[in-house]
Amino acid sequence: MGIEGIGARVVRKEDRRFITGKGRYTDDIVLKDTTYAAFVRSPHAHARILSIDTTAAKAAPGVIDVLTGADLAGDRIGGLICGWMIHSKDGSPMKAGAHPAIAHEIVRHVGDQVAVVIAETKAQARDAAELVEIDYEVLTAVVDPAKAQDADAPQIHPEAAGNLIYDWHIGDAAATDAALAAAARTIKLDIVNNRLVPNPIEPRVAIGSYDEAEEHFTLYNTSQNPHVARLVLSAFVGIAPEHKLRVVAPDVGGGFGSKIFIYPEETVCLWASKKIGGRPVKWTSDRTEAFLTDCHGRDHVTRAEMAFDADNRITGFKVHTIANLGAYMSTFSSSVPTYLYATLLSGQYAIPAIYAEVEAVYTNTVPVDAYRGAGRPEATYLIERMMETAARELGVDPADLRRKNFVKSFPHQTPVIMCYDAGDYEATLDKALAAIDYAGLPARKAASLAKGKRRGLGFSCYIEACGIAPSQAVGSLGAGVGLWESAEVRVNPVGTIEVLTGSHSHGQGHETTFAQLVNDRLGIGVNNVQIVHGDTDKVQFGMGTYGSRSGAVGMSAIVKALDKVEAKAKKIAAHLMEASEADIVIEGGEVKVAGTDKTMAFAHVALAAYTGHNLPAGMEPGLKESAFYDPTNFTFPSGTYICEVEVDPDTGVVEIERFVAVDDFGNVINPMIVEGQVHGGLAQGIGQALLEGVTYDMESGQLLTGSFMDYTMPRADDLPSFEVSTTVTVCPGNPLGMKGCGEAGAIGSPPAVINAITDAIGVRDIAMPATPSKVWAALHGAA
Amino acid sequence: MTAVTLNVNGKRYSADVEDRTLLVQFIRETAGLTGTHVGCDTSQCGACVVLLDDVAVKSCTMLAAQANGGSVTTIEGLARGDQLHPVQAAFREHHGLQCGFCTPGMIMSAVDMIRRHPEGLDEATIRHELEGNICRCTGYHNIVKAIQSAADEMSALPAAAE
Ligand code: FES
Numbered sequence A: 001m002g003i004e005g006i007g008a009r010v011v012r013k014e015d016r017r018f019i020t021g022k023g024r025y026t027d028d029i030v031l032k033d034t035t036y037a038a039f040v041r042s043p044h045a046h047a048r049i050l051s052i053d054t055t056a057a058k059a060a061p062g063v064i065d066v067l068t069g070a071d072l073a074g075d076r077i078g079g080l081i082c083g084w085m086i087h088s089k090d091g092s093p094m095k096a097g098a099h100p101a102i103a104h105e106i107v108r109h110v111g112d113q114v115a116v117v118i119a120e121t122k123a124q125a126r127d128a129a130e131l132v133e134i135d136y137e138v139l140t141a142v143v144d145p146a147k148a149q150d151a152d153a154p155q156i157h158p159e160a161a162g163n164l165i166y167d168w169h170i171g172d173a174a175a176t177d178a179a180l181a182a183a184a185r186t187i188k189l190d191i192v193n194n195r196l197v198p199n200p201i202e203p204r205v206a207i208g209s210y211d212e213a214e215e216h217f218t219l220y221n222t223s224q225n226p227h228v229a230r231l232v233l234s235a236f237v238g239i240a241p242e243h244k245l246r247v248v249a250p251d252v253g254g255g256f257g258s259k260i261f262i263y264p265e266e267t268v269c270l271w272a273s274k275k276i277g278g279r280p281v282k283w284t285s286d287r288t289e290a291f292l293t294d295c296h297g298r299d300h301v302t303r304a305e306m307a308f309d310a311d312n313r314i315t316g317f318k319v320h321t322i323a324n325l326g327a328y329m330s331t332f333s334s335s336v337p338t339y340l341y342a343t344l345l346s347g348q349y350a351i352p353a354i355y356a357e358v359e360a361v362y363t364n365t366v367p368v369d370a371y372r373g374a375g376r377p378e379a380t381y382l383i384e385r386m387m388e389t390a391a392r393e394l395g396v397d398p399a400d401l402r403r404k405n406f407v408k409s410f411p412h413q414t415p416v417i418m419c420y421d422a423g424d425y426e427a428t429l430d431k432a433l434a435a436i437d438y439a440g441l442p443a444r445k446a447a448s449l450a451k452g453k454r455r456g457l458g459f460s461c462y463i464e465a466c467g468i469a470p471s472q473a474v475g476s477l478g479a480g481v482g483l484w485e486s487a488e489v490r491v492n493p494v495g496t497i498e499v500l501t502g503s504h505s506h507g508q509g510h511e512t513t514f515a516q517l518v519n520d521r522l523g524i525g526v527n528n529v530q531i532v533h534g535d536t537d538k539v540q541f542g543m544g545t546y547g548s549r550s551g552a553v554g555m556s557a558i559v560k561a562l563d564k565v566e567a568k569a570k571k572i573a574a575h576l577m578e579a580s581e582a583d584i585v586i587e588g589g590e591v592k593v594a595g596t597d598k599t600m601a602f603a604h605v606a607l608a609a610y611t612g613h614n615l616p617a618g619m620e621p622g623l624k625e626s627a628f629y630d631p632t633n634f635t636f637p638s639g640t641y642i643c644e645v646e647v648d649p650d651t652g653v654v655e656i657e658r659f660v661a662v663d664d665f666g667n668v669i670n671p672m673i674v675e676g677q678v679h680g681g682l683a684q685g686i687g688q689a690l691l692e693g694v695t696y697d698m699e700s701g702q703l704l705t706g707s708f709m710d711y712t713m714p715r716a717d718d719l720p721s722f723e724v725s726t727t728v729t730v731c732p733g734n735p736l737g738m739k740g741c742g743e744a745g746a747i748g749s750p751p752a753v754i755n756a757i758t759d760a761i762g763v764r765d766i767a768m769p770a771t772p773s774k775v776w777a778a779l780h781g782a783a
Numbered sequence B: 001m002t003a004v005t006l007n008v009n010g011k012r013y014s015a016d017v018e019d020r021t022l023l024v025q026f027i028r029e030t031a032g033l034t035g036t037h038v039g040c041d042t043s044q045c046g047a048c049v050v051l052l053d054d055v056a057v058k059s060c061t062m063l064a065a066q067a068n069g070g071s072v073t074t075i076e077g078l079a080r081g082d083q084l085h086p087v088q089a090a091f092r093e094h095h096g097l098q099c100g101f102c103t104p105g106m107i108m109s110a111v112d113m114i115r116r117h118p119e120g121l122d123e124a125t126i127r128h129e130l131e132g133n134i135c136r137c138t139g140y141h142n143i144v145k146a147i148q149s150a151a152d153e154m155s156a157l158p159a160a161a162e
């Protein structure tokens, strides 16, 4: 372990460049002869393109070319794809409409790209974009997922009749209906999970560059998974075969899911670079474009019913959800409201029968895909709002009701695919109850009341699934990719190390935690380890970072490669020190013969591997190993969050007084980084509960919350200091015993906040975001 | 076109720029200092904060011409050689950054905030003062801790702060 090993709060290695302004983000890259792209975007939510006149734009100063969807189609550039096949109840495959990188004939949401101007400067490109004249025939739009299948709703894609993409289900309908029929009590709940904009502070950027001599493309972009981008752009969009396309994602300024997906602008910049003769084409999104084109998150409308027996044990849970996927199916959108959502509907509870139906629909809105948590926040919000509501209506303590129904023995097979491997839900609940001083709540409520305020407390006992896997299982469920990770450990002749990883860091601190792992094994110090990621020319292949997978999956691949490196180093050392391989141990940067004083520096062994002067007979020189790791199961982080709020009944303002988060992430590499991940997730979850929400004009389909002026991002004075801590049950599924911590905060927190507010003001439900005006209206019966 | 001369981090930059050129564009494109970031187009996020004549400004909200003749400090100009400014050091020590994109603006705002509050800072004041800076990664928890710690350190050692 040591001061730079596993479990240590090592200050981040990557920070120095960020705090001195030396980070290298995509927009900081200016290639020689760069040209700039500006997109002409649809002002209408749904319209037919009657004509496009680019004459004036083409004649404008500095303009190199103006390209349209017809040009793209003419060059036989393929459309974007959704990489997870979902089948409907009747066995039919999902109905995916075409998604051209530039709209052709029809635009389907405000912001859909209609043309692109390439010019010498960004300002010239933007000026000329204003001169592109487009005639539209405006069509009726639908933005509400609950209305997308109405008879009078417009048809958005010819492939999806009634705008229904799929009508999927999971679980046992008959058993669940029987449980509901036989129940002592049933609790019904209608829940809306609001639509959110991920808004990483770095906007998306793409630079496409074509080398005519080599017939080779390079894409610099703000991606969480550059290899997947290359795969899609090669195999489906058809830009170039993989060996002729390099994708580089340098420092990336946050993603939260929104930078997983393959976006139209990447295709356009690559294609346009070739079209204009090989000069690089750069596009930098502004924030307005980010609101109009980055995939949004959530947007579920759900009706659910839970059955309890006379002893308040859950006997069944039935769920019907409509999921809005927006105007086009984004890269992984289909998996979010299905396998990432409904498979978690058992929560932390032993529920014998579950049945869920999910209808995914097209609407004239920005595409919806994974956003921090992806499906699991929707499941958690539903279950934990349901548990709190049930406790109130059954007249029992909400902590007691949860405790009674907790899964208590592992492994636990739920009725919805997941098999929970390890956990101790009572431990996190008990720790959180102690931290918040639950026993003191009545006195605190009375004190608030005496001041004219209303105090409330809300629980959320979440479970989530990280490190989505194994490849064979997800393949059988429709995934178009495997979900393993790769690593390569290169020991240099001087004994320093490069780790090439298919994971990608965009804030998570991999350069530090991954180096801690190597140091833990070899003891060479984190500063002798370099983590290399984000470049398809350097790293052979990888699946990238999302779904809290980089610890449990990405680091496990490094462990496997390190195992091989150690094994070879031990063979070499045994040979050099004339000892038995079994007696060799590696620690503190030394390779030793156990029980003797024989030792040599790890660097010495490395050098010996490369000089090749004296190696065991038949051994290849060099010390470099790679590994692919495919997990055997998901990991299941869990925890208890408790939020305590004080509401001012005169203004409806909600003050978060305390927020206690107790998480079980299994083993932790760097507690400082893990806490930071929880803080960030909590801010996003509290943002969803109190502040954030997308509003569209229902008639015109205009995005009304299209800037930071209209869409309320959580700011420092909206949030409290968080009280975070952990408990540990070791994950048996991977060599490090880790579970994943990147999304828990965003998954667990929204129901805790809403449960606290509804407790404070004595209402059954309040829609997120619970703004002061909504809270005030709920309190004063003026909804 | 307008002739603009600016002193950025002690170095003089002169250029003829389009009238509409923003200060942040001058810094990033003319001076080539890419530590100052652009996170929005409505003057909300604070990723672009620099010091102009020692006062924090959002460099996306000002024309380069308006700053003509001024002296700009960007994130690149804060450290003295290898010696980090106390605010930079505190952000690192307290894990006040994750992706690092908001960080330059956060640090420059914090430097300005500490200068304006020689009496010291408490948590509520720091949180309130940060209303012009958005961070999507950290939940602000560790940013607040970092600023608090830097403010405490700098008020204890007033000479070291400048
Ligand atoms: S870029 Fe200046 S405030 Fe956002």
Ligand code: FES
Pocket: A201, A253, A254, A507, B096, B097, B098, B099, B100, B101, B102, B103, B134, B135, B136, B137, B138
């Ligand atoms: S550290 Fe990523 S936005 Fe603040």
